[in-house]
Amino acid sequence: MNVRKRRLLILTAGAAILVWGMIEVSKSDVWGSISLSQPPASASASASPPNASDEPSPSPDPAESADPAPDDTATPPADKPAATAKPGKTPKPTPVETQAPAAGEDSLAAILAANAPDKTIKQNKDGLAVVTNTSSMYVLVNKKRNLPSTYKPADLVVPDVAFSFSGDSPKKQLQRPAARALEKLFAGASDDGITLKAVSGYRSYATQKAIFDRNAELKGAEVANKTSAHPGQSEHQTGLAMDVSSASANYELEEKFAKTKEGKWLASHCAEYGFIIRFLKGKEDITGYSYEPWHIRYVGVEMAKEIMKQHITLEEYLEENAPGTKA
Numbered sequence: 001m002n003v004r005k006r007r008l009l010i011l012t013a014g015a016a017i018l019v020w021g022m023i024e025v026s027k028s029d030v031w032g033s034i035s036l037s038q039p040p041a042s043a044s045a046s047a048s049p050p051n052a053s054d055e056p057s058p059s060p061d062p063a064e065s066a067d068p069a070p071d072d073t074a075t076p077p078a079d080k081p082a083a084t085a086k087p088g089k090t091p092k093p094t095p096v097e098t099q100a101p102a103a104g105e106d107s108l109a110a111i112l113a114a115n116a117p118d119k120t121i122k123q124n125k126d127g128l129a130v131v132t133n134t135s136s137m138y139v140l141v142n143k144k145r146n147l148p149s150t151y152k153p154a155d156l157v158v159p160d161v162a163f164s165f166s167g168d169s170p171k172k173q174l175q176r177p178a179a180r181a182l183e184k185l186f187a188g189a190s191d192d193g194i195t196l197k198a199v200s201g202y203r204s205y206a207t208q209k210a211i212f213d214r215n216a217e218l219k220g221a222e223v224a225n226k227t228s229a230h231p232g233q234s235e236h237q238t239g240l241a242m243d244v245s246s247a248s249a250n251y252e253l254e255e256k257f258a259k260t261k262e263g264k265w266l267a268s269h270c271a272e273y274g275f276i277i278r279f280l281k282g283k284e285d286i287t288g289y290s291y292e293p294w295h296i297r298y299v300g301v302e303m304a305k306e307i308m309k310q311h312i313t314l315e316e317y318l319e320e321n322a323p324g325t326k327a
């Protein structure tokens, strides 16, 4: 009995499945015809190029299919360029604006990078260490760093200040920014009741050579080397240095100038005008020169203030603040 019932059940189930299957097949036919009718619709759409609106889509299609990767991102890129193009354009001014306030810092950093002592020196064909940033306001010249014999500053002018001598002379000249700064310095001194006079500014390589040779002849090379610079090693050739003195020091370039009220005023105020006392007392081993309270060098106000405040030399400042150097 149980077996018969099961067979019956299986038979009816089988028959039911058969019937359902036939119905499904007929359905799929219907769907098939629907799905068949649909492709022709889209096919006819793409196959009808006459429509102007269709032309753009066929043309990008080949282009997209040409590059497999772009095909995937075919739609996104179309959006992305547009999306990024707009923000891309707007952020661009923003960084510029945010950089603008920091321009001062950046420019000093850039100055220090461009004038780093180890980056601004090379050996010439005679094996002489020659500076490469000759025309920089921050050029470092000393007994280890020569100016080329041919170097002459481009923009030399005579500052409108009192000199210790009369008549024209090349040594009245300074580079224009230094000359303008010297005029302000002398005016500032005058306001404080201090009378300074300029003694010696620009000196050509040839003039320095004549001075050194004469000193060497008179005092011997060793003494000459301590008291005067070898040609090419004088800061006066840069047109950025001026020797300054006063009546109280008989306009002499002597250490006694430091003790005069003019010498004291100069040391206290020169940085406000962009000058430093280049050869400090106790720094002879760094600068290579004796203390010269009369010799001022233009480096611009920002750097001058820092150097004078720290009571350091230009050598120390440039080396300690060069990028990648631990101060």
Ligand SMILES: [Zn+2]
Pocket: 236, 241, 242, 243, 294, 295, 296
């Ligand atoms: Zn000097």
